[in-house]
Ligand SMILES: Nc1ncnc2c1ncn2[C@@H]1O[C@H](COP(=O)(O)OP(=O)(O)O)[C@@H](O)[C@H]1O
């Protein structure tokens with residue numbers, strides 16, 4: 001069972017994918033974390049991330065390794081734990097430019113396909129181009145959306161100062177999200193886009209629990225359809 005979950009930032013892809021995978025005993029892959037890890041490695045290794053040819057030349061160098069346990073997501077670059085540093089503002093600001101470079105995409109896409117092919121019990125893969133490019137034959141494709149306001153409110157709720165106090169800056173968050181959406185949707189190589197055969201779920205008015213329940217139902221329906229197809233094929 002291969003499930004592709006795509007959509008822009010703050011629509012609930014990571015939270016939903018992790019919960020669905022955990023509930024159904026599937027593996028989980030956060031492809032945004034892979035692009036973030038590549039970006040972090042470049043920033044810490046002196047690569048000029050405003051220069052596409054420098055990014056392309058360096059894209060084959062770091063070993064990016066993802067864990068696929070939804071209960072304990074993990075990511076490393078050249079053996080260094082990247083799960084903390086990939087969430088910094090510096091990485092978030094640079095990740096769209098790095099992930100727009102075709103050499104970066106082809107390397108990471110290959111990695112994603114290898115991980116999906118090796119996930120024997122099935123996998124939930126979340127990102128921007130999973131249904132359109134990485135796994136076009138996925139058994140189920142979901143495209144999550146939400147209003148710009150809801151997405152910004154969710155994301156700014158995550159911003160904390162050094163003492164752990166929430167520091168909501170709604171307008172700035174909304175603007176940064178809009179900029180990243182535009183960059184991710186307008187790039188030439190494999191842009192953020194709903195696949196024609198994806199099921200669109202607008203999460204604006206739904207709680208996370210409702211979204212999880214909805215996607216679990218969609219996965220169960222897709223699994224039943226697949227079993228029926230396989231049974232029919234076996235009877236011929
Ligand atoms: N349906 C929802 N309602 C309210 N908050 C949500 C919902 N889905 C996710 N969130 C919260 O919004 C934030 C962003 O969710 P996340 O899963 O990281 O989105 P994405 O992976 O699409 O960027 C998280 O803090 C998460 O807990």
Ligand SMILES: Nc1ccn([C@H]2C[C@H](O)[C@@H](COP(=O)(O)OP(=O)(O)O)O2)c(=O)n1
Pocket residue numbers: 008009010031032033035036095096099100126127128129130180184
């Ligand atoms: N399949 C993917 C996943 C992410 N990316 C790029 C574009 C995104 O802005 C960044 C970061 O993705 P991530 O899913 O971590 O972003 P959010 O957590 O939703 O803010 O990576 C991509 O180009 N293709």
